[in-house]
Amino acid sequence: MSKQLDLYDVTIIGGGPAGMYAAFYSGMRDLKTKLIEAKEELGGRMLIYPEKMIWDVGGVTPILCEKLIAQLVEQAKTFDPTIVLGEQMVGLEKQEDGTYILEAASGKRHWTRTIILALGRGILKMAKLEIEGAERYEVTNLHYTVQELEPFRGKRVLVSGGGNSAVDWANELESIAASVTVVHRRDSFGGHERNVQRMKESSVDVRTPFAVTQLHSTNKETIETVTIRHVESGDTERLDVDAVIVNHGLKADFSGINEWGLNMDEWNVFVNARLVSNLPGIFAAGDFAQYDSKITLIAGAFTDAALAVNSAKLYMDPSADRMAYVSSHNERFKEKNRALGVMDKED
Known part of the structure; x- marks a missing residue:
């Protein structure tokens, strides 16, 4: 042969x-x-x-x-x-x-x-958000990668994750989005130290140790609010969002x-x-x-x-x-x- x-x-x-x-x-x-x-x-x-x-x-x-x-x-x-x-x-x-x-x-x-x-x-293969029904929003405002920044201009963006990509996206979007919130289940971040420090010193709202637990929508097409839960205390909070970006590893x-x-x-x-x-x-x-x-x-x-x-x-x-x-x-x-x-x- x-x-x-x-x-x-x-x-x-x-x-x-x-x-x-x-x-x-x-x-x-x-x-x-x-x-x-x-x-x-x-x-x-x-x-x-x-x-x-x-x-x-x-x-x-x-x-x-x-x-x-x-x-x-x-x-x-x-x-x-x-x-x-x-x-x-x-x-x-x-x-x-x-x-x-x-x-x-x-x-x-x-x-x-x-x-x-x-x-x-x-x-x-991107690790998906493990919330029932999350896949229905993948065609609208639930994202697992950021190919272009412009679609997020003026939006309220929530980033779930704490690795290099999550930190980088938060830093890149901070200047064009209406707001950027980063939700991470640990207090420490896995991204490069300099980039993590830049994120923490900017207007990015960093929430740790929190995890996204629920996605809410009145029209069943786009995510409008997100419930996040404090990993240790169990306290919950709802945040208004226009877009959710998930980076939970590969x-x-x-x-x-x-x-x-x-x-x-x-x-x-x-x-x-x-x-x-x-x-x-x-x-x-x-x-x-x-x-x-x-x-x-x-x-x-x-x-x-x-x-x-x-x-x-x-x-x-x-x-x-x-x-x-x-x-x-x-x-x-x-x-x-x-x-x-x-x-x-x-x-």
Whole structure:
């Protein structure tokens, strides 16, 4: 069966920042590369917050997330990797020669020498609000993500949750909404300290430890008021709202990849300092990879990607250089520099 397939040096599973940068860097290492993403577009978890400003990527001034995604996609395509969208990997077969065949849920198969798992948090599913009848409001004013800020302008917005996204949304909406109330069942927040402090110092009404317990509507179409309950005392209060945003975390679906024999927990695969997993020829990068000095930043995902690609190259050719030459001296960029009208001094 494998002889009917095209053999790739590296197959990257996951199209978030780690996967996209791995595709670019794999081209720098002159490897035949395939990138497979379960969704119909690249971007990974970044697609959840397209209007969020990204500040912490080295050398990049504050940039809208959707613009950063577009630039990462363009960079990923630099060396013309094969990009496959809408393919969810489920099966893995190791061949006698040490190569792998990956099987998608659709039945399609992919043949590769090495694999880089850049799965992020898997296929993410939002944890729903566990209140009877809540689903009827999902078509009107109950939201599980914020794609655009403008629809909330002048509205009374309640945000339920205490993680990074909930805090970020509260901060972004504070300047355009009529009011923003954050309801969280714990006194402490899981968001970045600086962002939590910014929220608490703003006009955002922070209610802790409270939980949303009831949604009320006279027209049965939109939420008009919400009952919140103090987690410790049991006291309740009703709040008038125009929109409710819920961020109660995410559930991961790894489509059976967690049954391949990888050393992993619920969210991560454990790798060494060079992003090598316990299975030969399989590496990891980005949020999916876990090791002692892990940095969960987009910038950290780029470093992970380069390390994983370098490890894959050395796995296939132990005599290869440990890393790619920097772009200013890398032969693969000569023609591309000429196309940009940039000539090397030696030319």
